[in-house]
Amino acid sequence: MTIAGSDSGGGAGIQADLRTFAFHCVHGASVLTCITAQNTQGVTRVDAMSPEAVTAQFEAVMIDMRVGAIKTGMLLNQEIIKTVAKKLVAFGCGNVVVDPVMVSRAGAQLLDDDAVKTIREQLIPLAAITTPNRYEAQILADMEIHTLEDMQTAAQKIYKLGARSVLVKGGGFTNELKGIDVWFDGDRLEVLQTEVIDTPHTHGTGCTLSAAIAANLALGKPHFQAVQDAKNYVTEALKYSLAIGQGQGPVGHFYPLLNRG
């Protein structure tokens, strides 16, 4: 199940999540938190769902289906974060992937300023894994991140907030760290690296990665395996990203499957 916002352009958010679930052969349920008017060039409007609507969607799915894993994406405001955290606790949800979405690559603010504290205190402690990008990791770890060592320190600091594991993602770098991620679970500190894909069309990478991790957890894969396989999936999707729209196009999910016949 994904708990996230809608992207009218179809590249990120709920749309990316459900597509990723489908390509992992797992059924996807969704709890919509907000509706963004968005395309490859940016976000022009955001309408929040009410906490009651979020609760009703969550309960409708949870009381009826066996949910193997949950990912959270754009939660927008404090009220929605608190609502989601409360429900995750009430239903004893274990395989929770928290993508602490704050700002889009194109620079649009996707989270209210006062909501960072609520993510840190109420949501991160419920995460089996949290997947901040460079910018989000800087905020959560309260430090600047310039080097691989900084990424490792940030992962360790964010782990102390209560997540069972942390993946600091390196898509936001413009140097040799681009595409390098750091994973820490309180014991193992791993560096993940795939080939760097030279494309401006990276819309939806973070959503796709966290959705793929959730799908892999639902399929029963061990945590680190779930992350490694998800990273490989995103790399493929970046290879086949779509130059649609006037701005930053979305990652492509279809072509690797078509190529496999």
Ligand SMILES: Nc1ncnc2c1ncn2[C@@H]1O[C@H](COP(=O)(O)OP(=O)(O)O)[C@@H](O)[C@H]1O
């Ligand atoms: N150009 C690229 N080549 C290879 N991997 C990339 C590239 N850009 C992003 N990634 C990977 O995509 C995943 C999502 O990371 P990132 O883009 O930092 O997240 P977000 O979309 O949340 O900002 C990470 O595994 C990151 O390393």
Ligand SMILES: Cc1ncc(COP(=O)(O)O)c(N)n1
């Ligand atoms: C509704 C919504 N959710 C999330 C993102 C972040 O996207 P990305 O995966 O590129 O970080 C977005 N742009 N819109």
